[in-house]
Amino acid sequence: MAAKMERVAKPQMPTEAAQAHRFGKARTAQSTALLEDYVELISDLLASSGEARPTDVARRFGVSHATAIKTIARLKREGLATSKPYRGVFLTQEGEALAERVRARHRLVVDLLVAVGVPPDCAEADAEGIEHHVSDVALDAFRHFLARR
């Protein structure tokens, strides 16, 4: 049906490979997003109340406790958290480090959104979804932008 010869298309579309790579990265980011959110929340709970219980986590995320427990199991599988039956959840060193990175990134994203005029509440809400897709290069740019004003 004419495939090979369609190289005369308009130039504004990126190459196949480049586009596939971008979408691939977005998909990967999505798969780690949940882990990042959990780790950050658990870290926050540990810091503010000294413990992180599955039901608290579940309530914060707005999911059932079963779902939270399953995800915590995945966290443990990936070496980010530890827990013993009927005791709360704790983070490994790696988990805590990830939490710190995620927290910093979250703040940076919120700050940038606010700096360009997004209302604080909205910035906070949008950042929850956005933060997982912001590359390190972009984060550096954000930092410079915020410093330069």
Added chain:
Amino acid sequence: MAAKMERVAKPQMPTEAAQAHRFGKARTAQSTALLEDYVELISDLLASSGEARPTDVARRFGVSHATAIKTIARLKREGLATSKPYRGVFLTQEGEALAERVRARHRLVVDLLVAVGVPPDCAEADAEGIEHHVSDVALDAFRHFLARR
């Protein structure tokens, strides 16, 4: 184990309900993100080469053709696209309208990223993931920010 009385926690954590709502929104966004990407890509392919074939779509996304076909089936189920066996895919009026909205949003996000100093390539790549999580309020803010400089 002390749950009810933990209301003395540090004040920087949002309320349970607010946080649950935010995460819920982020989850919902994720579920529509794929549809949006497909619709936008199909629209681009139609505009640039006159047809959108499942394998082209698959290659652009970097997934197998089977995956692309399944997602296209979902697009049809949701009234965004039409297709007949062994012919290409086309968008319904609704699908084309969605594509236009998504395209505009994508451009706006890229423009904002570039405006705050993110390198164009990186902006384009990051926008692919970010765009699905930017609320209308934030988009308005982006527009104002870009106009005001």
Added chain:
DNA sequence: CCTAATTTGTAGCCTTGTCTACACTTTGCC
């Protein structure tokens, strides 16, 4: 100290999005 409420854990089941493998059209070329 015993019972009831809460929390935790387990066991299915569903949907999405991905894949590979196989079957069937359509297209293109000699």
Added chain:
DNA sequence: GGCAAAGTGTAGACAAGGCTACAAATTAGG
């Protein structure tokens, strides 16, 4: 016109992330 290549479609498997329902442990009150 017929055959090989390319594209299209279908089936079945798998992991992730969600749910409900049930079972077991812990905690709290009387």
